[in-house]
Amino acid sequence: MSPEIALVDCDSFFVSCEQLVNPSLLNKPVCVASNNDGCVVARSKEAKQLGIKMGMPVFMAKKEFPQAIYLSGNMNLYGDISDRVMTKLKEFSPVVEVYSIDEAFLDLTGLRRMYRKDYFKIAIDIRKTIKEEVGVPVSIGVSSTKVLAKLASEKAKKADGVYRIGFREITEELKKTDIAEIWGIGKNTTALLNKYGIRTAYQLTIIDDTRISKLLGKKGIELKQELTGNSIYPVSDKYVPPKSIQKTSSFAKFTSDESYIRNSLNYHAHRACRKLRSRGLKTKTIGIMLRTKDFKVYYQKSQLIQPTDFEFEAQEVIKIIFPDIFIPDIIYRSSGVIFEDLTEQTQLSLFSSVQQNFKTSKLSSAWDKLEDKYGRGIIFNSVPNNFI
Numbered sequence: 539m540s541p542e543i544a545l546v547d548c549d550s551f552f553v554s555c556e557q558l559v560n561p562s563l564l565n566k567p568v569c570v571a572s573n574n575d576g577c578v579v580a581r582s583k584e585a586k587q588l589g590i591k592m593g594m595p596v597f598m599a600k601k602e603f604p605q606a607i608y609l610s611g612n613m614n615l616y617g618d619i620s621d622r623v624m625t626k627l628k629e630f631s632p633v634v635e636v637y638s639i640d641e642a643f644l645d646l647t648g649l650r651r652m653y654r655k656d657y658f659k660i661a662i663d664i665r666k667t668i669k670e671e672v673g674v675p676v677s678i679g680v681s682s683t684k685v686l687a688k689l690a691s692e693k694a695k696k697a698d699g700v701y702r703i704g705f706r707e708i709t710e711e712l713k714k715t716d717i718a719e720i721w722g723i724g725k726n727t728t729a730l731l732n733k734y735g736i737r738t739a740y741q742l743t744i745i746d747d748t749r750i751s752k753l754l755g756k757k758g759i760e761l762k763q764e765l766t767g768n769s770i771y772p773v774s775d776k777y778v779p780p781k782s783i784q785k786t787s788s789f790a791k792f793t794s795d796e797s798y799i800r801n802s803l804n805y806h807a808h809r810a811c812r813k814l815r816s817r818g819l820k821t822k823t824i825g826i827m828l829r830t831k832d833f834k835v836y837y838q839k840s841q842l843i844q845p846t847d848f849e850f851e852a853q854e855v856i857k858i859i860f861p862d863i864f865i866p867d868i869i870y871r872s873s874g875v876i877f878e879d880l881t882e883q884t885q886l887s888l889f890s891s892v893q894q895n896f897k898t899s900k901l902s903s904a905w906d907k908l909e910d911k912y913g914r915g916i917i918f919n920s921v922p923n924n925f926i
């Protein structure tokens with residue numbers, strides 16, 4: 539049985555999230571800007587139609603397209619909605635690979651019988667469910683390999699949101715597809731292949747392996763296999779723990795107020811600990827960062843004897859290392875907390891008592907439950923809005 543893979547991709551994800559919490563933004567030209575460099579990172583359909591380009595500096599876009607709405611990004615919101623999308627997707631297939639904040643691969647192989655409908659109709663159901671139950675639009679590409687599913691998802695955006703490339707349709711489809719449209723083929727590779735007269739994806743699948751490997755290496759051979767419908771890259775739901783967790787934010791106003799800055803770090807520590815707990819991880823290295831008005835960065839870290847996922851412990855460490863980097867009278871623009879050396883196992887060291895460990899884990903999980911129920915920041919209700 540050949541595999542059947544779906545790529546679910548949220549449409550203009552950041553903008554869709556903003557529209558979900560603020561419906562007055564619907565059907566308007568809306569752009570979301572990146573935090574640091576002020577570039578456009580997401581556009582609504584209407585903003586695209588105006589001619590606003592991805593990556594355009596916001597000040598330029600504002601000058602040229604003053605009629606559009608420009609929002610600064612809210613990664614917490616996008617992360618929450620992304621989690622909701624991914625959780626929903628897991629109801630459709632036990633094998634879901636979260637590929638990015640707004641994309642996931644689903645292995646649908648063999649699910650036709652269970653759902654009593656064909657793969658195309660299953661994808662339509664998934665799309666409808668995500669729209670109705672989470673509230674964001676998605677496009678879905680379905681085919682027998684990841685590379686083809688990705689291609690189908692691009693075609694889905696121009697079709698009605700769902701597109702399937704069946705095994706027998708592959709050749710026809712590839713003849714209509716420019717190689718630049720293939721996942722993983724960038725500008726340089728396109729230029730190189732064009733030089734050898736290779737313009738369509740189909741042409742790539744008929745060159746012999748020696749030549750393709752000369753041009754693109756091992757990846758080229760794999761790509762050719764994937765394009766012809768032989769799945770090389772499986773959908774993997776194996777969880778890869780992150781190497782580090784970072785929580786940073788810019789202050790609403792530049793400041794040199796010590797308690798304000800300490801407070802922001804404590805809040806980042808809380809958010810980072812929450813993330814650790816949701817992933818079943820603990821950190822062994824806690825770092826703090828302060829960025830000045832002139833973009834100078836000060837950083838200090840401390841190693842723990844015993845890994846933790848508990849904010850009070852992290853905040854104790856921050857209290858100790860904060861004076862190492864904080865200089866009074868300097869004006870700061872942003873702060874951040876960085877956790878490194880993340881571990882999954884809970885190893886008790888000689889220095890900790892089992893009872894203490896039990897207490898903190900109970901307290902922090904109660905904390906998480908409270909936040910799940912009443913919203914982020916319920917405990918830190920004195921924290922200024924820009925940290926939330």
Ligand SMILES: [Mg+2]
Nearest residue numbers: 547548549640
């Ligand atoms: Mg997307």
